[in-house]
Amino acid sequence: MSEQQKPGLSRRGFLKGVGGGVVGVTVLPSLRTATARYGTSVGPGAARITLTVNGEKKMIEVDPRTTLLDALRDQLGLTGSKRVCNKGQCGACTVILNGRSVLACSMLAIDADGATVETIEGLAKGDELHPVQRAFIKDDALQCGFCTPGFIMSSVLLLRQNPSPTLDEIKYAVSGNLCRCGTYPHVFKAVDEAAKAMKKGG
Ligand code: FES
Ligand code: FES
Numbered sequence: 001m002s003e004q005q006k007p008g009l010s011r012r013g014f015l016k017g018v019g020g021g022v023v024g025v026t027v028l029p030s031l032r033t034a035t036a037r038y039g040t041s042v043g044p045g046a047a048r049i050t051l052t053v054n055g056e057k058k059m060i061e062v063d064p065r066t067t068l069l070d071a072l073r074d075q076l077g078l079t080g081s082k083r084v085c086n087k088g089q090c091g092a093c094t095v096i097l098n099g100r101s102v103l104a105c106s107m108l109a110i111d112a113d114g115a116t117v118e119t120i121e122g123l124a125k126g127d128e129l130h131p132v133q134r135a136f137i138k139d140d141a142l143q144c145g146f147c148t149p150g151f152i153m154s155s156v157l158l159l160r161q162n163p164s165p166t167l168d169e170i171k172y173a174v175s176g177n178l179c180r181c182g183t184y185p186h187v188f189k190a191v192d193e194a195a196k197a198m199k200k201g202g
Contacts, residue, residue, distance in 0.1 A: 042110060049113040053078065054122025062109045069093045069104035071112075072119060080120035080149045091177035094150035095119050101157050103176075120149035123156065131202055132156050135194035136187070143181035151177045155191045163199060167192070 043064035050059050053076060060075050069086075072078045072095070081104055084092035088106035095104045096118040123130035132155050135141070142148040151174055158165055158173035165173065170191045179187070 047110050047113075049110055051109075051112060051114075052116045054117070054119060060109075064108070064110055066109045067105050068095070068097075068102070068107045068109045068112045068117070071109035072104060072117070078119050078121050081153075082146050082149055084146055089178070090147065091150040091154065091174075092147050094153045094177065096153055096157055099157075101154055101176075118153070120152060123152070130156065131197045132159065132191065132194040135190035135197065139186050139190040139193060141183050141186035141190040143183055147177055147179045147181075147183075151179070151187055155187075155194065158191070159195055159198060163195060165191070165195060 046061040047064050048059060048061050049071075050057060051071075052058070053072070058076060060071060062071050062075065066075075069081055069083055072081055073083060081095055082092035083105060084090045086093075086105045088103050091103065093104040093106075094101050096102075097104075097107075097112060097115050099116075123133060129137075130152075132152050136148065136152060141151070154174045154177055155170075158170065162169060162173075167188060170188050174187060174191070
């Protein structure tokens with residue numbers, strides 16, 4: 001099939017886009033979202049946003065290109081969510097936003113304006129760890145620990161939505177989280193044990 005006959009974007013057309021206007025593909029959707037939310041365009045100066053993070057309302061000013069992860073880590077001092085790949089591939093930055101898991105490195109902070117965000121720092125109640133955190137420690141489900149906050153946030157959300165997951169459901173729930181140390185069997189066991197403990201009220 002010739003290039004002209006192929007449906008969709010041709011290779012040549014794509015390369016032209018890269019040379020001349022890829023910004024229109026990758027950046028403008030976010031700016032459009034921001035424009036719709038504020039009614040006026042955002043930037044180049046800072047934008048003021050409000051987040052409810054782990055139950056506390058926070059008002060911060062962010063550069064419009066700041067990711068939610070950078071806002072959490074660098075402006076709010078919540079460094080539990082890890083910046084590992086910083087491009088949406090590893091899941092180390094997973095947080096719960098309005099009840100759904102999101103990759104904080106792949107979302108603009110201005111697009112989270114008004115949202116409720118839960119991070120690993122918000123799970124423990126005082127000195128008492130969340131059952132998933134306790135199970136990860138008991139089952140040795142971490143080595144270097146860089147992936148661990150993301151795995152735990154994905155697991156916490158799973159158990160909220162499905163208190164009795166099967167092994168396959170556990171594997172699916174954390175399938176967006178990568179562990180280079182290879183702790184997967186321990187993670188699956190920990191989530192299973194946390195589910196059982198939570199059902200008993202633990
Ligand atoms: S740091 Fe966000 S997906 Fe890897
Ligand atoms: S414990 Fe090291 S990457 Fe998962």
